[in-house]
Each structure stands twice: as structure tokens, then as C-alpha cells.
Amino acid sequence: MAMHTRRATLALTGAAALAACTRTAQNRSDNAAPDPGDSPGRFVSPNGPEVAAVERLRTTNGTVREVRLTAVEGPVELGGGRSVRTWTYGGELPGTEIRLTAGDTLAASVVNHLPDTTSAHWHGLALRNDMDGVPDLTQAPIAPGGEFAYRFAVDRPGTYWFHPHTGVQVDRGLYAPLIVEDPREPLSYDREWTVVLDDWLDGVDGSTPDAVMAELMGGPATHPSRMLGQRPRSVLLGRGEPGHVDYPLYLVNGRTADDPSVFTAKPGDRIRIRFINAGGDTAFRVALGGHRMTVTHTDGEPVQPAETDALLLGMGERYDVLVTAGDGVFPLTALAEGKGPTALAVLRTSPMGAAPAAGTRPAELDGALVTADLMRAADSVRPADRAPDRTIRLTLTGSMRQHDWAFDRQPYDHHHSTPHAVRKGERVRLEFANHTGMWHPVHLHGHTFSQPGGGARKDTAIILPGRKLTVDLDADNPGLWMLHCHNIYHSEGGMMTVLGYASD
Ligand SMILES: [Cu+2]
Structure with a gap:
């Protein structure tokens, strides 16, 4: 060859x-x-x-x-x-x-x-x-x-x-x-609640994700256009934006805020909530009114427990938390970060009490926020300290105006793109530098990675505009693995690449 x-x-x-x-x-x-x-x-x-x-x-x-x-x-x-x-x-x-x-x-x-x-x-x-x-x-x-x-x-x-x-x-x-x-589940809790977050436009007034993609790529605007306009919207001034698509609806478990899904429990129940962000172009900030949350996992992997009021989930990210249910009716609000609208679900532990209004914003949304970069891997999953055998540097490039999202200015093409080679058994370091003005939740298939020195193990990590992120992984799962932004319009625009295991 x-x-x-x-x-x-x-x-x-x-x-x-x-x-x-x-x-x-x-x-x-x-x-x-x-x-x-x-x-x-x-x-x-x-x-x-x-x-x-x-x-x-x-x-x-x-x-x-x-x-x-x-x-x-x-x-x-x-x-x-x-x-x-x-x-x-x-x-x-x-x-x-x-x-x-x-x-x-x-x-x-x-x-x-x-x-x-x-x-x-x-x-x-x-x-x-x-x-x-x-x-x-x-x-x-x-x-x-x-x-x-x-x-x-x-x-x-x-x-x-x-x-x-x-x-x-x-x-x-x-x-x-x-x-x-886990057949040997170490946590104890009374109930489990899976909470799936989503931004929605498909089938609303003739919109489809394919039409949005075409509009982003410079085609004619669909009716109506789904691009965010110039109205003030950023709650993260100076931190850039997680998305640009103006969705007409935001959903929790497939329901709109005016007719939300209701989870019932008893006062005092310990509830494990599993949050999943299934959105295409929206990061969500979530909080449960009247409750603090104890974070136990992110992206399926245990972390050293951390107390927080709110969580921020990029597209593709997951968090597990434990809460002890109060007595009453409580809003679980998911704010479309940088966009403004909210999605809603309801925790009800009492037959008394009116359901929260659709736009309810519990104070916890503006409370303490523990982000993934501050979390530590649980001892049981902390990778051994080890110097990297190989470092792969990836620059996130592109702009909203051109919609030319890529790694290192080379939009992915499965026929012609060259994988980044790794070898089985290596400790591989990925050094990301975000040279764009937007957020990118970067997802690696088939592996978890963590910040050196005991950071939380993750498969999807937010990289803010102008920032760098260094993570290590153990190359223990041979194959050809996608590494891409989980903003679906960015990945389809070209912000994808492949880690490929060299054959011996
Ligand atoms: Cu992106």
C-alpha cells in the first residue's frame, strides 16, 4: 500500500x-x-x-x-x-x-x-x-x-x-x-424520572429541519424563517451563543409548556432524575423549583456528588441528579439558553395546588450552576494518571455567516477526509481550540474522555467561544469513530472528523 x-x-x-x-x-x-x-x-x-x-x-x-x-x-x-x-x-x-x-x-x-x-x-x-x-x-x-x-x-x-x-x-x-x-446500584432512591429536552419545529407551519439546513446554507428562507433575528436574547453576554435556530416550540418529554407532563411522587421521596438534551440547536438550563439537586452522573458516568441549583446541558449531554421531593407542586423548567423561551414539566407530590404557569421561571434557574468542567470523576471511574502517548490538536472553525463549520477549516467528507490516527493502548490527548463565536458541544463516539487530573468522564463536552479544552482518553475500542459537534446544523455543515485506529 x-x-x-x-x-x-x-x-x-x-x-x-x-x-x-x-x-x-x-x-x-x-x-x-x-x-x-x-x-x-x-x-x-x-x-x-x-x-x-x-x-x-x-x-x-x-x-x-x-x-x-x-x-x-x-x-x-x-x-x-x-x-x-x-x-x-x-x-x-x-x-x-x-x-x-x-x-x-x-x-x-x-x-x-x-x-x-x-x-x-x-x-x-x-x-x-x-x-x-x-x-x-x-x-x-x-x-x-x-x-x-x-x-x-x-x-x-x-x-x-x-x-x-x-x-x-x-x-x-x-x-x-x-x-x-447497574446490577450493583450504589445509589438509593424511591423513584426515577427521565426528562428529555427538545427544541421543536418539524411540521409547524410547514417547517422541516431539512428546510432550516437549506436556509442556513444560504438558500431561500422558508415560510416562516427560523433564524433568530436581532432581538436581545443572550443571557450569557460575552459567552457567545449555543444556537441560532428560532424554534417555535420547546418540549419536555414531548409536551409543550401549556400542557406539560406531570410526574407524581410522595413528599420526602428521593427521586433520581435523568436529564437528556435531545435538542438539535439548543442548550438548556434546567432547574426544579423549590429544590437543590445533587449531581451524581454526567453522560452516564459517576461524578463526585455536587450540589447545584441549576444545570446547563449542551446538545447530546446527560446529567443524573438526586432530589428529595418537597410537599406541593413544583415546576421543572428548561430555559433555552441564549434564546429565552422555556419548556416545562411538573413534579406533583400533593393533590392540592395549581399547576405552574407555562412561563414559570423558578429562582433556582439563576442560582448556583455547577458546570461539567468543574466536576470530578468518581473514584471508581477515575482514569489512572498517565502522560499522553499522542496529542491531537483540533481547531473549531467557521462562522454563522458562511455556515462553513469544520475542524481545521476542512469540512468533513466521508469519501475524502483523513481520520486522525490513534493506536490501541494509547492514552490520547485531544486539544480543542474554539476559534468561532459560537458554542460547540463536541461528541466522541465509542469512548469517554476527561480533563487531565481527574475530571468527569464524558462523551459530550461544551466548548465556549474563544476557549480551549484539553481532554484525555484511553484508546481501548478499535474502529473508526466519529468526533463531531452535536449541534446538528454544525455537524451537517461539516464540523465532523474521525478518530481511526491504526491496524497493526
Ligand atoms: Cu457546533
């Missing part, structure tokens, strides 16, 4: 890994891996023997959980009698939660009844690479009318979620929680 340039070699690797991008997965038999013997050998193939070897080392309990997910187009009721036509898993918004126990194997058939190709990415899981759900990188796209059988061991407990990795489909209704319980 010495005759190949880096670029040519990569293009060949990608083609071999996928048996060409022109084919789509029509059925179970098409899941069959292309012959790894085709691989030119510069990078591990997603279905290569290195991937299978690591999968065999994952601890399993013999239980296989079978799930059928049908991606469909159809009407969904968002509350207050408001109905929109959108794309969901099984007509539910959010999709039905998948709940596993660490050690289970998930066997999930994704059936595509959409008018477009699709895929399913299991956000945050350190799973086998060929089940990661990235079309044209780890699998062929699932064609309309087709089906793909995902099957992988899940060996780490935590709060995860899943969504397509195809176009801007995550900004429709294709998302659902994936909760992995």
Missing part, C-alpha cells in the same frame, strides 16, 4: 469498510460484513477482527433484549391539542425508553418506513464499532423499506439515548432514552 497517498489509502479503507457507499442495507443478510481481507490495512475496519476481539472481552450475562424500532412518518400530539406531522420511532415522542441491565446484549431491529435512508446511533455507549450506526462509515444506510439488525453487548451502566446519524433527522422526533441499570 506504500504507493498510496494518505488520502487515497483512506478512501480505499472507507470503501472497503462499507463495501461501497452506493449500497444500502436491505435486510438482515446485508448486515454481513464486507470481507475484511479487502481492507488495505491502514486503519482497523469497523467489522474487522480487532473489533470482534474487544467485543468478546465485554462482560455479558447471557440475557439478550430484543427490541423492534419502526421509524415512521405520522402525526404526533404535543399537548394542548397541538398535532404535528413528523418522523418518530413507533409514533411515540420521545420514543419508548429502552431499559437494560449492564451485561445485557441489545438486539434492536430498526425498520425503516421513512421516505429517506436512516440509521440508529447509540449515543454514549462504548460498543462494537460496526454497530455504532454511522452510515457510510460503520454501516451502509438503511434504505426506505429496509431493516438493520443491531446487536451488541452493553457493559456500562448509565443514561444514554439513541437517534439517527443521518442528515438532520435527530431534529425531527427520532430519539428515545436508553437507560442501562
